[in-house]
Amino acid sequence: MSRVQFPCLWFDGNAEEAAELYVSLLPDSRITKVWRAPAETPSGPEGMVLTVDFTVGGQPFQGLNGGSDFTFNEAVSFVIECDDQAEVDRLWGTLTADGGEPGPCGWLKDRFGLSWQIVPRRLNELLDDPDEGRARRAMDAMLQMHKIEVADLERAADAA
Numbered sequence: 001m002s003r004v005q006f007p008c009l010w011f012d013g014n015a016e017e018a019a020e021l022y023v024s025l026l027p028d029s030r031i032t033k034v035w036r037a038p039a040e041t042p043s044g045p046e047g048m049v050l051t052v053d054f055t056v057g058g059q060p061f062q063g064l065n066g067g068s069d070f071t072f073n074e075a076v077s078f079v080i081e082c083d084d085q086a087e088v089d090r091l092w093g094t095l096t097a098d099g100g101e102p103g104p105c106g107w108l109k110d111r112f113g114l115s116w117q118i119v120p121r122r123l124n125e126l127l128d129d130p131d132e133g134r135a136r137r138a139m140d141a142m143l144q145m146h147k148i149e150v151a152d153l154e155r156a157a158d159a160a
Contacts, residue, residue, distance in 0.1 A: 006060040015063030019054040026057040043067035077115035
């Protein structure tokens with residue numbers, strides 16, 4: 001029986017560097033295999049890193065050094081739900097470093113152009129609040145943020 005095994009991410013020669021960054025983010029993460037091209041390919045010479053199999057937070061991926069034909073865009077992003085503000089701050093800082101770009105509402109692009117959503121669990125709890133006014137105020141506050149700040153969300157939700 002066939003099944004989906006993992007998403008494949010297209011990189012321009014830096015799949016191993018990206019995998020090294022991504023496996024540093026979360027527990028249960030590791031590089032499992034680096035495949036080198038046994039012959040010259042359209043994207044590079046014999047011996048170059050062709051693909052990198054890696055796991056981030058228990059989710060397997062493959063990075064392909066496919067060349068410059070394709071780039072990432074916001075149509076695909078990875079979501080990390082964080083336990084607390086310290087985890088949000090750590091991941092946000094790591095992923096926006098060295099050329100990454102902050103975006104609105106908890107979104108960012110890392111230095112490889114891959115989009116991420118760094119979401120504190122508390123945001124989802126506030127948006128699911130049975131008091132619609134609290135949920136609305138939390139949503140309005142989140143829409144004004146780049147990196148999500150839990151204390152600011154809670155202050156907004158509790159404002160009369």
